[in-house]
Amino acid sequence: MADHELIAQHLRALACRLPPQAVEEIADGLHETFEKYLAISGDPERAARAAIGEFGEVGLITAAFFRESPWRRAALTLLATGPLVGAAWGATLVAAHAWTWPVPLAVRMLYGTTLAVTVLALLLAARERRAYRRMRRATLAAALGLIALDVLMLIAIALLAPVPMWPMAIAIPASLIRILATLRWLPTALAR
Amino acid sequence: MRAEALKGHLDGLLLAALEEGPLHGYAVKEALCAATGGRIDLPTGTVYPALHRLERAGLIAGSWSVVAGRRRRTYRLTEAGGRALSGERAGWQEFAAAVTTALGARPWPTTS
Known part of the structure; x- marks a missing residue:
């Protein structure tokens, strides 16, 4: 699903903490964000880091899900x-x-x-x-x-x-x- | 703008982002960012739980589809969500008018 190992790692970390459907939904958005940055920079590593930065760290996302x-x-x-x-x-x-x-x-x-x-x-x-x-x-x-x-x-x-x-x-x-x-x-x- | 500043207004902003038509989570965040000239740019991952809460409240409805081989959840405003958005708008306008009046510039009192 993810095009870069960093994205895959991020999703694996979220999968350990969140329900599968939530992770699936996040994966779609993260993939789209990655594609957006990849089109801008052409550098997969930079695009993956930018996408993760825009989505938020695992702890931040998990905390938001737990709050709600x-x-x-x-x-x-x-x-x-x-x-x-x-x-x-x-x-x-x-x-x-x-x-x-x-x-x-x-x-x-x-x-x-x-x-x-x-x-x-x-x-x-x-x-x-x-x-x-x-x-x-x-x-x-x-x-x-x-x-x-x-x-x-x-x-x-x-x-x-x-x-x-x-x-x-x-x-x-x-x-x-x-x-x-x-x-x-x-x-x-x-x-x- | 910091996320704490949005406390109490995030629901209305998310509902407004869906007013033009159904969007998936990332597109909701992008619409919110574009509508506010980039001043409200939340970490995308934190938008999803807020959307789930609105869905549980019946204000939006989500459905799954497959796009480019990926499962995607798209949200649309429900009738109840439309009414809630109208209420949020009216409340905000009243609140903003009151604060604008209270904080509006006044001439300094003369001392002589």
Whole structure:
């Protein structure tokens, strides 16, 4: 696709960090820029350097893609809203004396571990600066993890809570909204 | 012109570049550069994510084709993009008029 090794190197470096379709689109533009400068200078080396200079370094391009990434935005949104939903559930569990519920220790530990892994995945996605695919995978895993945690908590409350209590009025809608928003957003994001 | 100076205006500029007809990413950047007399010349690689964001927002629509053996993504303004561009224009004109009025040269007050 590229006519000069420098261009090919630049594209290979971008391919390690960005989605294939984005790299394909950039490759077309970079090739056209290279041809423009080649027509001006007649020197492939100079034309390749000028084209890369006009496009921007790998780090600059990657940073621009990460800034605009819907996956990163989703990770930041889930990170920002997570403590609020968590606090609402915390208040609900305390009010319902959840420690007295007949839930096996293994289930409790599994829930805690899933929660910890989910938060770690969100932090990883929000801080990732090098590999788009890694950020995408981390956000996807965290989104699915949060859906599972929300659903489990809703089932637990429905089956085990003795009576309705006021913190549920915040926690249940918050979880339902998060599940629905994530399920609505995920297919669109996955399709791109 | 520095990229930071464009903060908040890049979307309108990209939409305006597509007003005349469909363009691919590099051509959008070239159109923007030409329309501003070379004063706005962004690193081309940073234009693509902005175009993708506008596409996700439904303001432009992209389609793939093959040109000279290479896959090329071309963008066109959607109806929603046209309306957004009109809004950007009106907002900018109002803002520019206000700033021009505020920064306009005034005579120095006399002291005697």
